[in-house]
Amino acid sequence: MLVTTGDLGLCEEVVRPLKLRTAWKPDSRTIHSLDVGNFMTWKGPCLECGIFKRNGVGLFCSNFLRQRGPFPRCLAVWCGECYRAHPQDPFRVQTTLHSPGEEEENEDLVTEERLALRFKTARDGDHLQGIPFECDLCHFRNVNGRDPVPRNPKDNFTLLCIRRAVLDALWSRETSTVSGNFRRLQRDYHASKSTLSIAQPVPVIGTNKVKDRVGMSCALHTMMAMLQKGNYQETAQWDTARKTPTWFTNAYESGENFGEEAIYSTHDTKVYSTSSPTASRWFSRFMLGSKRRMGIMRKQNEALTVEQLMAVCELAEKDWRTSQSEEEKKDIENVMAFIIIGFCVSLRGEEVPLVAIEGLLTFWDETRSHNPPHTMITLKGRFKGENNLRWHCVPIADITKSGIPTRRWISRLLDRRVNREGKRAGYLFARKMGERLVLGITTPCLEII
Ligand SMILES: [Zn+2]
Ligand SMILES: [Zn+2]
Numbered sequence: 001m002l003v004t005t006g007d008l009g010l011c012e013e014v015v016r017p018l019k020l021r022t023a024w025k026p027d028s029r030t031i032h033s034l035d036v037g038n039f040m041t042w043k044g045p046c047l048e049c050g051i052f053k054r055n056g057v058g059l060f061c062s063n064f065l066r067q068r069g070p071f072p073r074c075l076a077v078w079c080g081e082c083y084r085a086h087p088q089d090p091f092r093v094q095t096t097l098h099s100p101g102e103e104e105e106n107e108d109l110v111t112e113e114r115l116a117l118r119f120k121t122a123r124d125g126d127h128l129q130g131i132p133f134e135c136d137l138c139h140f141r142n143v144n145g146r147d148p149v150p151r152n153p154k155d156n157f158t159l160l161c162i163r164r165a166v167l168d169a170l171w172s173r174e175t176s177t178v179s180g181n182f183r184r185l186q187r188d189y190h191a192s193k194s195t196l197s198i199a200q201p202v203p204v205i206g207t208n209k210v211k212d213r214v215g216m217s218c219a220l221h222t223m224m225a226m227l228q229k230g231n232y233q234e235t236a237q238w239d240t241a242r243k244t245p246t247w248f249t250n251a252y253e254s255g256e257n258f259g260e261e262a263i264y265s266t267h268d269t270k271v272y273s274t275s276s277p278t279a280s281r282w283f284s285r286f287m288l289g290s291k292r293r294m295g296i297m298r299k300q301n302e303a304l305t306v307e308q309l310m311a312v313c314e315l316a317e318k319d320w321r322t323s324q325s326e327e328e329k330k331d332i333e334n335v336m337a338f339i340i341i342g343f344c345v346s347l348r349g350e351e352v353p354l355v356a357i358e359g360l361l362t363f364w365d366e367t368r369s370h371n372p373p374h375t376m377i378t379l380k381g382r383f384k385g386e387n388n389l390r391w392h393c394v395p396i397a398d399i400t401k402s403g404i405p406t407r408r409w410i411s412r413l414l415d416r417r418v419n420r421e422g423k424r425a426g427y428l429f430a431r432k433m434g435e436r437l438v439l440g441i442t443t444p445c446l447e448i449i
Contacts, residue, residue, distance in 0.1 A: 017156065018086055018163060019047045020137045020148075022075045036065040037204045039128075040189055044075050048082035057186070059083050059122050061135035062206040068141070069210040076135035080124035081117070085167055086160040091226060092235050093119050094295030119171050119293045125182025126170045131282040132205070132214060133170070136162050142212045143220070158220065165219040168289035169282055215277030218248040219286050226294065238294045242287060245278045252276040306402045309343055312336075313405060320412075333413040334429060340406050344396040345377055354381035355428040359391060360414055368407075373398040375407050380427075 024045050035041045040056040042064055053060075061076035085091075127133035139162045140148050140155075148155035170178075185202075192201060207213070225241040253259065253274060261273040277283060313336070320332045342352045359378020367374050379392040398407040417423045417430075 018136065018159065020076075020135070020159065022047055022077075024075060026075070031065075034065055036206070037200060038202055039064070039205055040202055042077070044077045046079045046082050047076060048078060048084075051079060053077050053079065058124055059133065060127050061138055062127060062132050063134055063138050064206065066206050066208055068138070068208050069145075071141055071147070071210070074135050074137050076137065078122070080126060081121045083122035083126075083167075085120045086163050089160060089164055091164050091223070092294050094293065119167060119289075122167065122170050123175055123178045125178055125185070126173075127205070128182060128185065129170070129173050129178055131169060131285050132207070133166070134214075136166070139166070139212075139216050141210055143217050145210060161220050161223045162216065165216065165223060165286055165290075168293055169214075169286040170289065171292060172285040172289035212277060214280050214282035215245075215286070218245055218278050219283065221248065222287075222290075226290070238291045241290070241294075245283070245287070249274070249276050249278045252278070304339070304343060306404070309339065309404060310402065312339065313409075316409075330413075330416060333409060333416060336409040337413045338429060340404060340409050341377055341396075344400060344404065344406055345394045347379075351379065351381075353427060353429050354379040354392075356380040356426065357414070357417060357423055357428050358425040359393065360410070360428065361418065361424070363393075364414075367395070368398075373407070375410055 022045065026044070033041070034043065039060060039062075042056050042060050043052065043054045044064070045052050046058065059078045059080050061074050063074055064076065065073055067073055134142070136159050137147070140159060143158075143162075148159060189201060192198065222241055222244040225244045226236055226238070228236045228240075230236040230240065253276065257275050259272055259274045259276075263271045263273065316332050316336050320329055323329050323332065338352055341347065341355060342349065356378055359380060360376070363376035363378070367376050374395045374397050377394045377396055379394070381390070381392075396406050399405055413428065417428060423430075
């Protein structure tokens with residue numbers, strides 16, 4: 001929207017802030033015609049476009065009619081599509097069709113048009129999807145116990161983030177699910193109303209408590225983590241951001257609200273009860289919605305072919321033979337043994353560093369005289385899902401069918417570690433002090449090849 005700034009001939013584009021308060025002043029008769037316990041009787045003008053919403057159709061704050069604490073009624077209602085993300089919303093929205101959500105839902109084909117609206121606007125009936133929908137102002141009051149100060153940058157940015165968090169939580173459900181649920185509710189409600197006597201025909205929504213029941217303050221921290229710089233993309237990945245609720249829950253459980261109750265279940269597991277808002281259904285929906293919004297970008301290593309590996313072996317052999325520096329030779333041995341073991345045993349990158357010297361030595365001679373000669377790759381470590389340190393042994397042929405010289409490279413490195421560095425135990429791939437190599441340290445070295 002262009003508005004005149006007051007300076008002669010100058011117009012500036014002004015971002016209109018979100019409308020959070022209604023200008024509507026209903027008379028007491030109108031207020032009395034609305035039933036706080038029956039959201040289907042609610043009506044009022046949309047905060048954005050002013051169209052009058054009737055019969056509970058639209059997006060109503062669940063506290064619509066409640067005077068909570070010192071605050072007046074919010075009377076907040078929107079047309080679903082009028083509840084939009086802030087025009088300056090900086091949060092990333094994935095723009096491809098791929099949905100990383102794990103939930104099984106029948107997602108219909110997403111058209112281009114709908115794709116443009118995904119995560120950006122709400123839908124009619126979104127306030128009745130199993131989690132409380134409170135308007136931005138109500139959330140702000142819950143978190144801060146006061147009203148936002150106009151033109152206060154911190155308050156305004158908090159409101160922007162609240163809007164995003166609410167939209168994320170709503171978008172954990174697809175549009176077809178939301179509209180299907182709401183249509184069915186309307187049909188049943190009107191059918192029953194004309195034929196049945198039910199004093200309380202719909203459940204009561206909203207709360208008089210001015211309290212962050214859903215975990216909004218933790219959601220706000222999490223949103224900040226989402227804006228931090230990421231490795232592969234401009235902003236952090238969802239996987240990184242989800243660590244924020246972990247510290248929040250840990251701190252919560254360390255504090256005055258520590259849950260004393262435990263529910264014992266089979267399989268040696270205990271289930272603990274917690275009152276942490278991060279355990280709320282709203283919070284799970286927020287995390288799921290934000291995951292869907294951001295998408296997950298995986299950087300996968302291209303699989304290495306046998307031909308490529310053979311070519312690498314050839315190059316490395318030449319470099320190793322011509323190298324004058326022992327340090328360089330050691331680097332080449334490390335990389336080659338790493339790649340060969342990873343390739344031949346089909347280990348994941350983080351498992352290769354678990355190869356241990358004492359295991360290799362135990363089988364070294366015995367396996368060489370065996371027919372066919374092979375090397376026993378011995379891994380020592382704590383494997384996923386296991387509690388103890390364990391040995392895993394996998395044999396590989398000394399020279400594979402395709403001609404990969406496995407023993408040659410493993411033996412070069414092993415010789416260096418055992419005979420020159422005097423190691424009898426510990427990890428084969430080690431930095432100094434017997435520390436185990438971690439993946440991040442190896443990869444830059446591998447990328448050189
Ligand atoms: Zn509207
Ligand atoms: Zn409200």
